[in-house]
Amino acid sequence: MVDKKPVNGHQILISTKSLNRHGLIAGATGTGKTKSLQVMVEELSLKGVPSLVMDIKGDLSGLGAPGSTNKIIEERAHHIQMEWEGKGFPLEFLSISDEPGVKLRSTVSEFGPIVLSKILSLNDTQQGLLAMLFQYCDDQGLPLLDIADLKTVLRFAAAEGKAEFQKMYGLVPTNSAHAIMRKITQLEQQEGDRIFGEPSFDVGDLCETKDGLGVINVLRLTDVQAKPGLFSAFMLSLLAELFQTFPEIGDPEQPELMIFIDEAHLIFKNASKELLEQLDTIIKLIRSKGIGIVFITQTPDDIPENILSQLGFKLQHALRAFTAKDRKAIRLMAQNFPESDTYNVEELLTELGIGEAVVSFLDRKGRPQPLVHSLMRPPLSRMDVLSNSELDSIVKNSKLKDKYEKRLDRISAHEELTKRIEEELEAKEELENEVPERPVAKKATTTRKEKSTLEKVMASSVTRTIARELTRGILGVFGISTTRRRTTSRRRRR
Ligand SMILES: Nc1ncnc2c1ncn2[C@@H]1O[C@H](COP(=O)(O)OP(=O)(O)OP(=O)(O)O)[C@@H](O)[C@H]1O
Ligand SMILES: [Mg+2]
Known part of the structure; x- marks a missing residue:
């Protein structure tokens, strides 16, 4: 004009x-x-x-x-x-x-620890802990699919499995574990948990022609x-x-x-x-x-x-x-x-x-x-x-309806770990029944000073974890999961 x-x-x-x-x-x-x-x-x-x-x-x-x-x-x-x-x-x-x-939808492991950290607005220490949870699931072959899986692994690492977890991956700061749990709850309140799960969406399906x-x-x-x-x-x-x-x-x-x-x-x-x-x-x-x-x-x-x-x-x-x-x-x-x-x-x-x-x-x-x-x-x-x-x-x-309509709920980290915790509890109870009077070990407590040292150590191990991830993902946006398998056939004709 x-x-x-x-x-x-x-x-x-x-x-x-x-x-x-x-x-x-x-x-x-x-x-x-x-x-x-x-x-x-x-x-x-x-x-x-x-x-x-x-x-x-x-x-x-x-x-x-x-x-x-x-x-x-x-x-x-x-x-x-x-x-x-x-x-x-x-x-x-x-x-x-x-x-x-x-x-x-996408599985939690497809989101990866770095994107998920952004979604949950985690600080460096919390992000490091999350990266360790992912690593643990990778190493243990535990599928990390939905929010229930993530919560169970987090709980496990901070409580029942803490000793085992710390032996393999370093210290688990309790405060950070609580903070991540709170952020997950906030996400659930925004119904953000719905975007996690299976079947996960193949972005190649966005490239259809008819x-x-x-x-x-x-x-x-x-x-x-x-x-x-x-x-x-x-x-x-x-x-x-x-x-x-x-x-x-x-x-x-x-x-x-x-x-x-x-x-x-x-x-x-x-x-x-x-x-x-x-x-x-x-x-x-x-x-x-x-x-x-x-x-x-x-x-x-x-x-x-x-x-x-x-x-x-x-x-x-x-x-x-x-x-x-x-x-x-x-x-x-x-x-x-x-x-x-x-x-x-x-x-x-x-x-x-x-x-x-x-x-x-x-x-x-x-x-x-x-x-x-x-x-x-x-x-x-x-x-x-x-x-x-x-x-x-x-x-x-x-x-695409048939492919994605039904939410799948296959056995994943949540079910596996819950089963393991129950079995361990049962075994413990049996053991306690056999030997009723045992001297109880003094519960380990962490002073405030020790805690802040913990956080420092954590932060340095976090830096290492993140650096490794950055080299694995091109942008540093992507996860470390090795379970990610995607096939994409673009521009499909109907
Ligand atoms: N290219 C066009 N051809 C014909 N009519 C048009 C065109 N663009 C806009 N209009 C008229 O203007 C109206 C408002 O347009 P539109 O909804 O695109 O505005 P908008 O900028 O998106 O507004 P909002 O900020 O409220 O979303 C339309 O309903 C239509 O009647
Ligand atoms: Mg508009």
């Missing part, structure tokens, strides 16, 4: 080759961010590129049904000179809660808005898993998978410094795996500076200036766009109409292009949501 009027017949197309450089869709409420996301996901699907969409508000299910035309759509289609025809796209609903859809169209995986997250901690931890583990599973491919002609995170401020709100650093690193590295990430949020300020500076394209919808502070922020934001001879960006940012955006992007070679005031094309799919029965029918016909 020039002088706020559409220039008929000129289409602005972003090269799929640049999409693994990630992007941002920003704008005040109601300015068209989610519809722009819808349009991008549609275009990708048409090119056979699958997407994963974080549907925080539950307003993206309409992608599964054709839209119907109206005057506004016709007018827009005329300006853009496109043939508009309603079209529904292949959807797969995913969920990490009670929302309908295929359940996304009849040549990329499948759009809609992760329904309407009930996690109040749990930003869980959401950011979940995102980190998902990105880490994608990073680990996908091969290095450099800059492909089109992405293997695009991830859209609506209401992205939820990820960064309350995220710890470590979590942010991990996200920053992984966003940098995931690019060469052919995965692009698009953040959708009200203002670019919601995204940490170091992540923002990595984003290849920006689709900026209108901003509203209510206060002097807002005006200052908009001026700053305008300066962050490439210079333009055609537009007064600062003015334009507050004057954009709904479904219009200032777009800046990279060309195929990664060179920044001049910014353009663009009228977004209308979605081909429905702008409204699906009805419950439409949604149910998609969930019912899901290709």
Whole structure:
């Protein structure tokens, strides 16, 4: 658009080759961010590129049904000179809660001690203890699947099995064990424990195509808005898993998978410094795996500076200036766009109409292009949501449903250790019955001073454990479990 009027017949197309450089869709409420996301996901699907969409508000299910035309759509289609025809796209609903859809889960050992430490916000000493628990389970061949397993191993290491455990791995600080248990309880209260267990989700299943169209995986997250901690931890583990599973491919002609995170401020709100650093690193590295990430949020300020500076394209919808502070922020934001001879960006940012955006992007070679005031094309799919029965029918016909529907509960660390403790107790009772009068050994007590020395020793052994893990995992985000076995067949055709 020039002088706020559409220039008929000129289409602005972003090269799929640049999409693994990630992007941002920003704008005040109601300015068209989610519809722009819808349009991008549609275009990708048409090119056979699958997407994963974080549907925080539950307003993206309409992608599964054709839209119907109206005057506004016709007018827009005329300006853009496109043939508009309603079209529904292949959807797969995913969920990490009670929302309908295929359940996304991973075993505790797949999360690994480092990601889990981030999820639980553990300090170094606690993280070291957790790493030892993982090591113990690895050595003992105890499957660490769900939260019950983790709690039982922790209890075992701090109580019944403490002597055995300390002999093999070093001291177990009681305070740290209690602290980890408290953090696990907090996670359970946020229902975060649901993301742990079997069958664990194979991220390769996100890369399906159907009849040549990329499948759009809609992760329904309407009930996690109040749990930003869980959401950011979940995102980190998902990105880490994608990073680990996908091969290095450099800059492909089109992405293997695009991830859209609506209401992205939820990820960064309350995220710890470590979590942010991990996200920053992984966003940098995931690019060469052919995965692009698009953040959708009200203002670019919601995204940490170091992540923002990595984003290849920006689709900026209108901003509203209510206060002097807002005006200052908009001026700053305008300066962050490439210079333009055609537009007064600062003015334009507050004057954009709904479904219009200032777009800046990279060309195929990664060179920044001049910014353009663009009228977004209308979605081909429905702008409204699906009805419950439409949604149910998609969930019912899901290709992934049978694979993930039933939660498995095979014998794992919890059952094994509980059995062992019971057997040991029985043996002890029998022994006590045989020799009733035995001098009781004085209970060992640890003074405060000794405890702090313990913590110091612990911290140094922790450093060693972590260093070993860092060399095992490329990023230091991944676990040490040797039980991880993943097969991935990407881009499967149905
Ligand atoms: N590309 C478009 N084509 C046609 N109509 C559009 C387009 N973009 C936005 N609209 C209109 O604007 C309305 C609001 O858009 P949308 O829901 O995308 O806003 P939003 O920025 O995501 O808002 P929120 O911050 O509340 O989530 C839509 O319901 C639709 O009527
Ligand atoms: Mg929205």
